[in-house]
Amino acid sequence: MKSNKLMIxxxxxxxxxxxxxxxxxxxxxxxxxxxxxxxxxxLRVRFHLAxxxxxxxxxxxxxxxxxxxxxxxxxEGPTQKEAVLSENAKSKIKDSLKQLD
Amino acid sequence: xxxxxxxxxxxxQYGDMLYxxxxxxxxxxxxxxxxxxxxxxxxxxxxxxxxxxxxxxxWLFGILKHKILDHFRDLKTQRTYEVTTEDGPDPLENAYLxxxxxxxxxxxxxxxxxxxxxxxxxxxxxxxxxxKLSDKLRNIFVLKEVQGLASDEICxxxxxxxxxxxxxxxxxxxxxxxxxxxxxxxxxx
Numbered sequence: 424m425k426s427n428k429l430m431i432x433x434x435x436x437x438x439x440x441x442x443x444x445x446x447x448x449x450x451x452x453x454x455x456x457x458x459x460x461x462x463x464x465x466l467r468v469r470f471h472l473a474x475x476x477x478x479x480x481x482x483x484x485x486x487x488x489x490x491x492x493x494x495x496x497x498x499e500g501p502t503q504k505e506a507v508l509s510e511n512a513k514s515k516i517k518d519s520l521k522q523l524d
Numbered sequence: 525x526x527x528x529x530x531x532x533x534x535x536x537q538y539g540d541m542l543y544x545x546x547x548x549x550x551x552x553x554x555x556x557x558x559x560x561x562x563x564x565x566x567x568x569x570x571x572x573x574x575x576x577x578x579x580x581x582x583w584l585f586g587i588l589k590h591k592i593l594d595h596f597r598d599l600k601t602q603r604t605y606e607v608t609t610e611d612g613p614d615p616l617e618n619a620y621l622x623x624x625x626x627x628x629x630x631x632x633x634x635x636x637x638x639x640x641x642x643x644x645x646x647x648x649x650x651x652x653x654x655x656k657l658s659d660k661l662r663n664i665f666v667l668k669e670v671q672g673l674a675s676d677e678i679c680x681x682x683x684x685x686x687x688x689x690x691x692x693x694x695x696x697x698x699x700x701x702x703x704x705x706x707x708x709x710x711x712x713x
Contacts, residue, residue: 444624449615453694457668457675458686481630483637484701490637491650491704492669495548498541498585506547507540508557516539516561520531523568 436463443467445478452482456489531568538581539564542588549592549666551655559595563588589671596667597681605684607691611658615698630701631709646708653703657696664689665696 448471451464460468472479508516542563546556567574567587574583613619621627633640640646654662664682667673668689679686 444620445626446616446620446624449619450690450694453697454690456697457690457693476632477626477629480632481626481701483635484630484633484705485697486637487633487635487640488650488697488700488704489669490641491647492654492665493672494641494647495651495654496670496672498545498582506544508535508543508560512557513535513539516557516564517532517535519561520535520564520568523531523565 439467441470443471445471445475445481448472448475448478449481452478453485456485531564534564534567534584538584541581542584545585545588546592548651549670550595551659551662555595559588559591563591566591592671593673593681596663599663600682605660605664605682605688605692607660607688607695611661611692611695612699615694619698631705633709646704649704649708650700653700653707656703657699661692661696661699664692665700668693 448468451460451468454460455465455468459465472482539560542560543556546559547553550556550559563584567584570587574580578586619627654665657665664678664684667678667682668675673681675686675689678684679689684692
C-alpha cells in the first residue's frame with residue numbers, strides 16, 4: 424500500500440528528528456551562523472536544543488566568540504594599544520609619500 | 525599635489541590607528557606596515573577625490589579595508605584551503621563519546637554575548653587565542669567574523685567551496701571557544 428509506505432517514511436523522519444545527538448548538532452550550530460539551514464536540519468537543531476542544555480551552552484559560546492571578534496574588528500579596536508608603528512617605519516612611510524610629490 | 529607637511533601629519537595622526545586595525549587582521553607586523561604604507565600612498569594619489577563627504581579618518585579606513593582584502597586575495601594563490609592535521613583537532617574527533625554525547629562538556633559561560641564584548645579583558649583574550657590558530661583558519665575566520673565579509677564573498681575571493689568554508693569556520697570557532705575557556709573562564713573560578 425502506497426499510503427502505508429508514505430506513513431512509515433514519515434515516521435522514520437520524525438524519529439530522526441528526535442534522535443539527533445550532540446555530535447550531530449554541534450556542526451549544525453556552527454553552520455547555522457553562516458547560512459540558513461534547510462528546514463529538516465533546522466528542526467533537528469531546534470528539537471535537540473529544546474532538550475539539551477549543554478548544546479545551548481555551546482551555542483552561546485560560539486555566539487560569544489562572534490561578538491568578541493566583531494568588537495575586535497572595530498575601527499576603535501580595543502586591543503594591542505601598545506602596538507604602534509616604529510619610528511623607523513614611520514619615517515619610511517613619510518619618505519615614500521614625499522616621493523609622490 | 526599634497527603639501528609634504530600634510531602627508532607627514534597623516535602618518536603621525538593616523539599611522540598607529542591604521543596599523544593596529546591591520547595587525548588584528550594580518551598578524552604579521554611587516555605585512556601590516558606595508559599595507560598601511562600602500563593605503564596612505566593610495567590616499568595621497570586619490571586626494572582630489574576626497575570631497576569631505578566623510579571624515580578624513582573614515583575615508584582612510586575605507587581605503588585600508590580594500591588594501592587588506594587585496595592582501596588576502598594575494599594569499600590565496602600561495603596556499604590551499606583544504607584543512608589538514610596541521611589545523612588542529614577535528615571538532616568531531618574525540619570531542620564526543622560513542623553515544624554522541626559531549627566528552628568534555630562545554631561550560632555555561634552565563635553571559636550575554638553582546639555584554640561579553642564590552643569586557644575588554646575578554647576581547648584581548650580572544651585576540652591572543654586568534655594568534656594561536658593556524659594561518660589557514662585564522663585568515664578565513666578573520667575575513668568572516670573580524671572583517672565581517674559575507675560567506676559567499678569569501679568563497680568567491682578565496683576560491684573555496686562553501687562546505688570547505690563551514691569546515692574551516694567550525695574548526696576555528698571550536699578552537700577559539702576552547703582557548704577562551706582555558707585562558708579566561710577557567711582562571712575566573
